Amino acid sequence: MCEECGCGITGESDRKIIEIFEDILKYNRFQAIHNREHLEEHRIYAINLMSAPGSGKTTLLEKTLENLNHKYRIGVIEGDLETERDAERIRKKGIPVYQITTGTACHLNATLIHKAIHHLPLNEIDILFVENIGNLVCPANYELGTHLNVTLLSVPEGEDKPEKYPLIFKVSDVVIITKIDLLPYFDFNLEKVKEGIQKVNPKTQFIALSAKTGEGFEDWIIFLEKKFKEYRDRL
């Protein structure tokens, strides 16, 4: 508005509206793309493990390492741990581990992954597991540059989680229902949960297992090996 007479004609000439339409998280996306290129240069297949705290990411990881360690060279990036104790356990198996100490951060992002991969012997790794921060909300927003997004949902968490936290299931290529040995003790209808997740993400795949009893674990290993083979064939 013109300060002299109050009309709306003058004074606007130097006002300029620029259209941007830019993704606010583009820096993370660029970094994620860079990470992916880097991993592929070294023919590494990378897996992002996400879940709420206590869903069994570390246990799943340990059992998976036991199953694959003799066949593939594995690496691990730990984001989830409060202490070095679990990382130490993995290191003892002779597996290279880099622990990201995020303090109180709620998610890993592509920059943190970039720093971490440069601490690992990339020429000596076939499959890289990234254990994300235990959180069903924030990790969903951040691409890391990994090839496979895996979300764990444990039976005691309850069957309403996909409806309450759809975003994480939306970005998941595969959902693993863990702790199925506890199914007799909880109101957790496997079929109903699958149906609920499919409404959120029709393309996602399912595996149900118990790392404790070993039930269903083979399905996960077969799935992983198949994915890894497809990836290597594609390169």
Next chain:
Amino acid sequence: MHEYFIVQNIIKTIEEIIKDYPGKKIVKAIFLIGKFSGIEIELLKNALEFFKKETPLEEAEIVFELEDLKIKCLNCGAENIKDKWNLMCPNCGSMNTEVISGEELFLKTLELV
């Protein structure tokens, strides 16, 4: 924490853009945020108001435009707005749908003087 990280990204994006307009000041910034982008608008607003000091956004009015989740059915062609993240077509029940909007996290426009 999460919102702070996003604010950092916003400020970085804007600092890059404003370099091309020397001597100009931002008076208004409009953001386009999908209802299912994973962002809490109130938290982002508070974080941005707090951290915009001593950045090019310091004197800018911040506006958030919300975008509904809209899906298009590839089976029957119907377009629908959903209030929950559920990709089933309410018209024919098909899961063969695509998301048209609702996931945006965009800086839409800047107004400069």
